[in-house]
Amino acid sequence: MKVEEFNNGLLDFLDSSPTPFHATAAMVKALTAAGFQSLSEGEEWSLVPGEGYFVTRNDSSIVAFRCGDVDVAESGWRMAGAHTDSPCLKVNPNPVLHRKGYFQLGVEVYGGALLNPWFDRDLGMAGRVSYRNTAGRVVSALVDSGRAIASIPSLAIHLDREANNNRTVNPQTDLPVLLGCAENTPDFTALLVDMLSEEGVDDVDAVLDYELSFYDCQCAALIGLHGEFIASARLDNLLSCYIGLQALLEAPADEHSVLVCNDHEEVGSMSSSGAQGPMLESVLRRIAGSETTWQRAISRSLMISADNAHGVHPNFSDRHDANHGPLLNQGAVIKINVNQRYATNSETSAMFRDLCARAGQPVQSFVVRSDMACGSTIGPITASALGVPTLDVGVPTFAMHSIRELAGRDDAYGLSRVLSVFYRRD
Known part of the structure; x- marks a missing residue:
C-alpha cells in the first residue's frame, strides 16, 4: 500500500468514526471484509490455525488477532495497542x-x-x-x-x-x-x-x-502547501487504531499477531472495556488454552503501545526539552519516562529502533521536560497487567486534545510499515 492510498483510507476512517462505537464498527467492517471472523465471549471458541478473529466489548473496544500455525507457547504474541476514545x-x-x-x-x-x-x-x-x-x-x-x-x-x-x-x-x-x-x-x-x-x-x-x-463536522483533510499535514478531529488516537488495523490486515496468517483498541483511555482506562479491565488478558488466555501455555507465551511476547506524541510547536518550542523535540514528518517517536508513565525501557526501545531500520523508516525520541508533568498511555497499564515487555511510541502531533489536531502526512504511514515488519517477525 502506498502513502496516498493509506492516507485516503485514514481520512475516510476518521470521518466515519465520530465516537468509539463508530470506530469499533468501522474496524469490524474492515476485518470482516478481510475474512476475520467474529467471536462471542459468551460462546465456545474453536480456533483454526491461519485464521483471523475479533472480539468486541461494549461496542467500543476490540481485540483482533491472527491464529498462527506455530505453538504460541514457543512464539508468543506480537501485540499492538491503541485506544478508541478522544476528549x-x-x-x-x-x-x-x-x-x-x-x-x-x-x-x-x-x-x-x-x-x-x-x-x-x-x-x-x-x-x-x-x-x-x-x-x-x-x-x-x-x-x-x-x-x-x-x-x-x-x-x-x-x-x-x-x-x-x-x-x-x-x-x-x-x-x-x-x-x-x-x-x-x-x-x-x-x-x-x-x-x-x-x-x-x-x-x-x-x-x-x-x-x-x-x-x-469538518471533514478530515490533507492540508499545507504540498499536503504535508493531516488535519482532523480525534487523531488522538484513532490515527493509531488505523495504523494498527492496516498492519494487522497485512500480517502473515502463520504468525500469532494481536491488535487491541481499548475505550476509556482518556479517563483512566478503568472499565470493563478499558485497558485496566480484563478484556485483553481474557482473550489471550482463551487462545492459550492452559495456564502453562499462557505463562510461556507471555514470556515470549511483546507489546507496542501506539499513542500520539507531542510534536515540538514552532511557536512554543520552549515547552519541550531542547534535545527532544519531535518533528512532524520525521518519523515515529519513542516515548520515554523514567517514572514509568511510559512503558519503554532500553531493550524495547532498541528493538523498535531495529524495526525502524529494517522498515527503512526514521525514528525520534521524546521525554517531557523535567519540570513538567507527563501524561500516560495504555502501555504501562498493559505491561503491569500482563507482565509483557512493552514500549510506547506514537506519531508526533500538534494541538493534542483540541477539537481538531494536526499530524504529518508521512508519519502514520511510516509507523504502519514498522508495525508490518513487527508482525512479520522478519
Missing part, C-alpha cells in the same frame, strides 16, 4: 435546557479536552441509543446526525473586552450546546427516535437511555 463533550442524562427562547443540551466534558476550540464549530451528534423494541427486548443501535445540528457560539468581544487577555471556560455555564429555537424543536426523546429511524430502526417502543457525544 469530547457528552450529552447529560437530563440535558434539555429552554432558555431565552432557545433549545440547548447540557453536556459533560469527557477527558482532558482543550475547550476553547469547541466554540463556533459546526457540531454533529452521534453515539449509541438503547431502547425497548416492539418485541419487548432491550437492544441498542448506533446513531449519527451526519450533519451539523448544533453550535456553541462565543460571546462577542464587545461584551467581554478581556476575552483576548484572560479567557477561561466554565464547563457548566459556558458549554451548553445550542440546537435551535425552542418553539421549533421536538421533544428530545422524539429527536432520538427520528435519529434511529434515519439509521433504519423502525421497531422502537421506548427509548431507555443513550451515550451521545458532540463532534466537529
Whole structure:
C-alpha cells in the first residue's frame, strides 16, 4: 500500500468514526471484509490455525488477532495497542435546557479536552441509543446526525473586552450546546427516535437511555502547501487504531499477531472495556488454552503501545526539552519516562529502533521536560497487567486534545510499515 492510498483510507476512517462505537464498527467492517471472523465471549471458541478473529466489548473496544500455525507457547504474541476514545463533550442524562427562547443540551466534558476550540464549530451528534423494541427486548443501535445540528457560539468581544487577555471556560455555564429555537424543536426523546429511524430502526417502543457525544463536522483533510499535514478531529488516537488495523490486515496468517483498541483511555482506562479491565488478558488466555501455555507465551511476547506524541510547536518550542523535540514528518517517536508513565525501557526501545531500520523508516525520541508533568498511555497499564515487555511510541502531533489536531502526512504511514515488519517477525 502506498502513502496516498493509506492516507485516503485514514481520512475516510476518521470521518466515519465520530465516537468509539463508530470506530469499533468501522474496524469490524474492515476485518470482516478481510475474512476475520467474529467471536462471542459468551460462546465456545474453536480456533483454526491461519485464521483471523475479533472480539468486541461494549461496542467500543476490540481485540483482533491472527491464529498462527506455530505453538504460541514457543512464539508468543506480537501485540499492538491503541485506544478508541478522544476528549469530547457528552450529552447529560437530563440535558434539555429552554432558555431565552432557545433549545440547548447540557453536556459533560469527557477527558482532558482543550475547550476553547469547541466554540463556533459546526457540531454533529452521534453515539449509541438503547431502547425497548416492539418485541419487548432491550437492544441498542448506533446513531449519527451526519450533519451539523448544533453550535456553541462565543460571546462577542464587545461584551467581554478581556476575552483576548484572560479567557477561561466554565464547563457548566459556558458549554451548553445550542440546537435551535425552542418553539421549533421536538421533544428530545422524539429527536432520538427520528435519529434511529434515519439509521433504519423502525421497531422502537421506548427509548431507555443513550451515550451521545458532540463532534466537529469538518471533514478530515490533507492540508499545507504540498499536503504535508493531516488535519482532523480525534487523531488522538484513532490515527493509531488505523495504523494498527492496516498492519494487522497485512500480517502473515502463520504468525500469532494481536491488535487491541481499548475505550476509556482518556479517563483512566478503568472499565470493563478499558485497558485496566480484563478484556485483553481474557482473550489471550482463551487462545492459550492452559495456564502453562499462557505463562510461556507471555514470556515470549511483546507489546507496542501506539499513542500520539507531542510534536515540538514552532511557536512554543520552549515547552519541550531542547534535545527532544519531535518533528512532524520525521518519523515515529519513542516515548520515554523514567517514572514509568511510559512503558519503554532500553531493550524495547532498541528493538523498535531495529524495526525502524529494517522498515527503512526514521525514528525520534521524546521525554517531557523535567519540570513538567507527563501524561500516560495504555502501555504501562498493559505491561503491569500482563507482565509483557512493552514500549510506547506514537506519531508526533500538534494541538493534542483540541477539537481538531494536526499530524504529518508521512508519519502514520511510516509507523504502519514498522508495525508490518513487527508482525512479520522478519
